[in-house]
Amino acid sequence: MSLPNISRVSASGLLRSSCDLRWLLRSVAPLAAPRRALTHMGYRRPGQPREDRPPWWRVKFDLAKGLKGMKRHFKLLKEEFFAPFVGPMGKPIIEHMLEQNQVLWEFRGPHSLQEWTISCDREIGGKSEIYLKVGRNNESCLLYGTLCSDPPKDGETRYSGYCTMRSKQPLASFDRKKYHDWSSFNTLHLRVRGDGRPWMINIVPETYYTHQKDDMYSYFLYTRGGPYWQDVKIPFSKFFLAHRGRIQDDQHPVWLDKINSIGFTLGDKADGPFQLEIDFIGVCKDYAHTEDFAYEKYKRNPEV
Amino acid sequence: MAPPIYSALIISLGLGTTMTFASTHWYLAWMGIEINTLAIIPLMAQNHIPRAIEATTKYFFVQATASATLLFAGISNAFLTGQWDITYTPYTLTSTLITLALAMKIGLAPLHSWMPEVMQGLNLLTGLILSTWQKLAPLYLIYQIQPNNPNIFIALGLLSIIVGGWGGFNQVQLRKILAYSSIAHLGWMILILSFSPPLALLTIIIYILMTFSLFSSFMLTRTTHINSLSTTWAKIPILTVSTPLILLSLGGLPPLTGFMPKWMILQELAKQSLCPLATMAALSSLFSLYFYLRLSYAMTLTMPPNNPAGTLPWRLNPRHNTLPLALTTTSTICLLPMTPAIMSLMPF
Numbered sequence: 001m002s003l004p005n006i007s008r009v010s011a012s013g014l015l016r017s018s019c020d021l022r023w024l025l026r027s028v029a030p031l032a033a034p035r036r037a038l039t040h041m042g043y044r045r046p047g048q049p050r051e052d053r054p055p056w057w058r059v060k061f062d063l064a065k066g067l068k069g070m071k072r073h074f075k076l077l078k079e080e081f082f083a084p085f086v087g088p089m090g091k092p093i094i095e096h097m098l099e100q101n102q103v104l105w106e107f108r109g110p111h112s113l114q115e116w117t118i119s120c121d122r123e124i125g126g127k128s129e130i131y132l133k134v135g136r137n138n139e140s141c142l143l144y145g146t147l148c149s150d151p152p153k154d155g156e157t158r159y160s161g162y163c164t165m166r167s168k169q170p171l172a173s174f175d176r177k178k179y180h181d182w183s184s185f186n187t188l189h190l191r192v193r194g195d196g197r198p199w200m201i202n203i204v205p206e207t208y209y210t211h212q213k214d215d216m217y218s219y220f221l222y223t224r225g226g227p228y229w230q231d232v233k234i235p236f237s238k239f240f241l242a243h244r245g246r247i248q249d250d251q252h253p254v255w256l257d258k259i260n261s262i263g264f265t266l267g268d269k270a271d272g273p274f275q276l277e278i279d280f281i282g283v284c285k286d287y288a289h290t291e292d293f294a295y296e297k298y299k300r301n302p303e304v
Numbered sequence: 305m306a307p308p309i310y311s312a313l314i315i316s317l318g319l320g321t322t323m324t325f326a327s328t329h330w331y332l333a334w335m336g337i338e339i340n341t342l343a344i345i346p347l348m349a350q351n352h353i354p355r356a357i358e359a360t361t362k363y364f365f366v367q368a369t370a371s372a373t374l375l376f377a378g379i380s381n382a383f384l385t386g387q388w389d390i391t392y393t394p395y396t397l398t399s400t401l402i403t404l405a406l407a408m409k410i411g412l413a414p415l416h417s418w419m420p421e422v423m424q425g426l427n428l429l430t431g432l433i434l435s436t437w438q439k440l441a442p443l444y445l446i447y448q449i450q451p452n453n454p455n456i457f458i459a460l461g462l463l464s465i466i467v468g469g470w471g472g473f474n475q476v477q478l479r480k481i482l483a484y485s486s487i488a489h490l491g492w493m494i495l496i497l498s499f500s501p502p503l504a505l506l507t508i509i510i511y512i513l514m515t516f517s518l519f520s521s522f523m524l525t526r527t528t529h530i531n532s533l534s535t536t537w538a539k540i541p542i543l544t545v546s547t548p549l550i551l552l553s554l555g556g557l558p559p560l561t562g563f564m565p566k567w568m569i570l571q572e573l574a575k576q577s578l579c580p581l582a583t584m585a586a587l588s589s590l591f592s593l594y595f596y597l598r599l600s601y602a603m604t605l606t607m608p609p610n611n612p613a614g615t616l617p618w619r620l621n622p623r624h625n626t627l628p629l630a631l632t633t634t635s636t637i638c639l640l641p642m643t644p645a646i647m648s649l650m651p652f
Contacts, residue, residue, distance in 0.1 A: 084473065084474045087474065088474040088475070088476045089474075093476075093530075093598060096476060096530075096531075097530060097531055097534065097602055097606060098606075183476075183477065183529050184476075184529060184531045205354075207354060207358075208354065208357070208358035208361065209354075209357075209358075212354055215354070250352055252351075252352075252353045252354075255353075255354075255355050257424070257477065285531075287535075
């Protein structure tokens, strides 16, 4: 169903169809990974009618689901209560001190895709497509799709063409935010197999002010197109600060003690299909790497 | 930061505390504390990194709330008693309000939640100023008010010792550990304040010595995480010997200096027939000792795995002046035999 037709559907039709994502998404491929539904976004595309439905209409009240959820949350709470008796972050201190490598995400089955979410410029009216599925023999995950840089014809958007995959925020019991603590490590280690396209790795730490919510620390991931796997090690000192995609003048290294998510973005303006296969994502401590920060700080008022 | 501005802020820090020390009027005391707070804010935020700005904002909110409460309590006291003298607080309501406001200022439990997060966002030098200098003015005011009923001091003190030890249990960030250590030591000071103020003074002096030496050691080795302690032997080997002793002194183990205030406090509490309280305080300090021992273990008894010889850092002359560290480390380790002399100097 093309987007211009949606505006002619009645409000009740929209309400019925909002529960069925296939009405809104062009692709009918089976969803192997959760993706952000158009109805759950805060952004309203220019030209789309405003939603007059109250927010609780979107909630599906279900007692069985509620009880299951409570059971899950109390189980998590119990684990959180007893974890400090073992050690920091639930592991013994000696293990915490001696570990040099930690695998954070290892794609070994459909369950591993639940921690990731995918998105593309279709949300703003573009024409890209992105899918995430488990690779062959449950040994990896495959991120694939089609990039299209044609901007949406809404009279407002000038640029388009991005596809992204991002890890979900880790949650503690009762949906409280939890953070990744990578302060023991200094390098990001990935094993990927790409198609030669350049990707951007984005790390999003926890921020305090609302104007910092779009801050992310980025670096490039250049993939080779060959059939061989690629071990990529990127020190965290190389990541630079960007806000809404714009590199900032005032740079500083990323603080690794409260990381919300990591993501991969493709936006190289080369229209066409893409593929990225990921085996695992981990962090490691490279004692040979002693650099604090790779970039000079730009002084806006230099002392003379 | 430009040197004139930096100097002005440091002088303001000194001015604020001195003003509070010299005051007998609530307004002047409050003004000194406000000058202190406002002077340290730019020092905390000078790096312009998000975490430092967050720490600065949180610190400002907490201190502003406490200052407002303090001013309100001072004005209420003046309204009820007809005078502005700091030492005259006969009404329980105002003295309790003042105590709680000052407890929030210095980070006593249960008003301590801001302390670890703020310390984590600062560099070690600013954290040192926060842990030591910023405590002096509020502690002086607590010393002055001397409430009739010491129960509130006992409650705050014991809770701080327990929380300071329990909170630092599973921390791996050194700045947070030092924040919890500060909370625990302040607990000991407040506990004995109503029974023997000179002992509280002794405790704070020794605490400042120990904390200064520990912060300086961490500044020299540029360590902020427990894992990076294990490579200290490659940077400055002598610190691998002295820092565990400083940590054990902070834990209150004899024959190190840190045992002196704890010993005297327990003795005074026993004299006041508060043996259960003394026992609980002593047992609660074992929590703190546990994480001090953990840091010592990480530093001295742990070799990091796979440390190739080619990556050993160059052992150059340290850029910082190490004389203050040397003096304070010696004091932290070796002052216990001088306890009789120090006690004779104390105005009991």
